[in-house]
Amino acid sequence: MSADMLHSILAALAFAIALNLKLTLSVLRSARRAAHPAAPLQPGERLSDVEGTTLAGRTRVRLAATGQARALLFLSSRCPKCRDKVASIGDLAGAARSAGLALWIVSDEPRWRLRSLLRGTALAAHTIRLGAHDYRLLNPTMASPAYLFIDHEGAIEAAGLIGDQHWRALERQLAGDAIGEQAA
Amino acid sequence: MSTDFGAQILRCFIGFVLLAACLGKLRTFASFRANLATSFGVPPQLGGLLAPAIVGIELLVAGLVLGPFPRFGMATALLLFTAFAMLLAWCLWRDGVVRCSCFGEAERSLSGYDLLRNLLIVAAIALFLTLPAAAGTPLPMSLLAAGLAAILTVLAIDFHDVMHLLQAPR
Numbered sequence: 001m002s003a004d005m006l007h008s009i010l011a012a013l014a015f016a017i018a019l020n021l022k023l024t025l026s027v028l029r030s031a032r033r034a035a036h037p038a039a040p041l042q043p044g045e046r047l048s049d050v051e052g053t054t055l056a057g058r059t060r061v062r063l064a065a066t067g068q069a070r071a072l073l074f075l076s077s078r079c080p081k082c083r084d085k086v087a088s089i090g091d092l093a094g095a096a097r098s099a100g101l102a103l104w105i106v107s108d109e110p111r112w113r114l115r116s117l118l119r120g121t122a123l124a125a126h127t128i129r130l131g132a133h134d135y136r137l138l139n140p141t142m143a144s145p146a147y148l149f150i151d152h153e154g155a156i157e158a159a160g161l162i163g164d165q166h167w168r169a170l171e172r173q174l175a176g177d178a179i180g181e182q183a184a
Numbered sequence: 185m186s187t188d189f190g191a192q193i194l195r196c197f198i199g200f201v202l203l204a205a206c207l208g209k210l211r212t213f214a215s216f217r218a219n220l221a222t223s224f225g226v227p228p229q230l231g232g233l234l235a236p237a238i239v240g241i242e243l244l245v246a247g248l249v250l251g252p253f254p255r256f257g258m259a260t261a262l263l264l265f266t267a268f269a270m271l272l273a274w275c276l277w278r279d280g281v282v283r284c285s286c287f288g289e290a291e292r293s294l295s296g297y298d299l300l301r302n303l304l305i306v307a308a309i310a311l312f313l314t315l316p317a318a319a320g321t322p323l324p325m326s327l328l329a330a331g332l333a334a335i336l337t338v339l340a341i342d343f344h345d346v347m348h349l350l351q352a353p354r
Contacts, residue, residue: 007324014331021338025345078293080222 040141041148045156048137052106052128055114061128063104063138064154070102071170073162076144077109077117085145085162088171090121095174104128108135189329192321194312195254196333197340198261201305202246204341208288209239215285223275223282255317262309269302287341301343 041047047064054061063072073089075082089105096103105127107114118124130138139146145162149170158166209216213235220231245264248257268286272294275282282294321329339346 004322004324007322007328011324011327011331014328015334018331018334018338021335022342025338025342028349029345 040143041138041156041159043156043158047148047150047154047156048134050130050134050137052104052130052134054125055111055118055127055129056124061104063106063128064150066152066154068100068102069152069157070104070148070150071096072138072148072150073103073105074139074144074146074148075105075107075117076142077113079144082145083117086118086121086123089162090118090123092171092174093123093126099174101174106130106135106138108132187315188318188321189325191312191315191318192326192329193333193336194308194315195249195258195318196330197336198258198305198309198312199246199250200330200333200337201340202242202249202261204337205287206239206242206246208341209235209242209285211288212285213239215283219283219285223284224271255313258309258312262306262313265302265306265309269299269306272299272302289344292344295344297344297347301340304343305340 049062049064051060051062053059063070075085075089077083089103093103103126105118105123107127108130109117111129114127114129115124118127136142138148143161146160147162147167148159149157149166151157160166217231217235220226220235221228226234241264245257245260248254249261251257272282272284276294276296276299284294286294286298
């Protein structure tokens with residue numbers, strides 16, 4: 001076999017490998033989308049028993065633990081709307097703690113990115129990091145800015161986007177509690 | 185011979201990357217134009233002119249690289265990719281989030297891996313420019329170089345996904 005023939009065959013093989021790589025990556029992307037159907041969690045469902053690590057202090061927290069109501073907030077540094085909500089959520093955090101509501105920002109993003117997102121607030125103490133797989137269990141649609149309200153039993157009470165009617169009701173309730181405490 | 189062959193691979197690689205960038209942008213042209221405004225702060229009217237201009241420049245540079253003026257084309261590509269890398273680094277540092285659709289990726293924003301990819305491309309171009317001018321390779325060798333460059337191109341374009349796959353737990 002001549003050298004030219006050999007080079008031509010190797011070239012064909014190289015193009016075939018490139019095509020194979022491209023197709024394999026396309027199939028993997030499709031499989032990933034199919035494996036994670038975008039169905040949001042519904043009220044009444046029990047929260048998956050996942051654990052996260054706090055951004056400040058790095059202590060482990062079980063998000064589905066019973067005994068305390070929780071609001072899980074999903075903010076992404078990649079969404080401009082989330083950045084706009086950070087300041088108002090920072091204002092809510094203190095009132096939520098006084099009202100006995102545990103407010104957690106849940107994210108799978110790197111620490112430096114979260115610190116950049118939360119800069120200028122005290123929300124690092126209210127932020128939990130999870131692995132990407134666990135994050136998808138809590139936020140299958142990868143919605144942001146979004147929330148889950150969890151009751152004392154670890155069941156979902158409400159789910160939606162920050163700013164919707166349930167969220168505004170929580171804001172009003174916490175603001176009312178804060179005014180009541182000041183008056184007392 | 186080996187230097188000529190290596191230079192030919194690098195030349196085809198950069199040419200293919202530029203062609204892929206043109207095709208990717210044309211495939212998601214509306215997203216690309218919108219991202220110029222939302223991620224890079226380009227006024228919409230200017231974005232309407234800038235988006236096709238960028239595609240046109242990339243096509244022209246690809247033509248130069250793969251055509252009769254490879255060294256001039258590669259020097260132009262070096263400027264182009266250095267500018268893209270600096271702009272991307274600046275936007276990532278400033279906003280933490282950049283959407284581009286530069287290679288047709290509509291579903292995700294750009295990551296540090298995309299920046300690393302651009303820097304590797306810049307390094308590949310710089311390496312080509314340090315090599316002596318190629319005397320020309322026979323057609324079968326050129327085809328083989330093109331085939332190997334095609335593999336590198338796929339890996340470069342999907343660098344973000346490849347790196348995530350390599351890091352994924354088994």
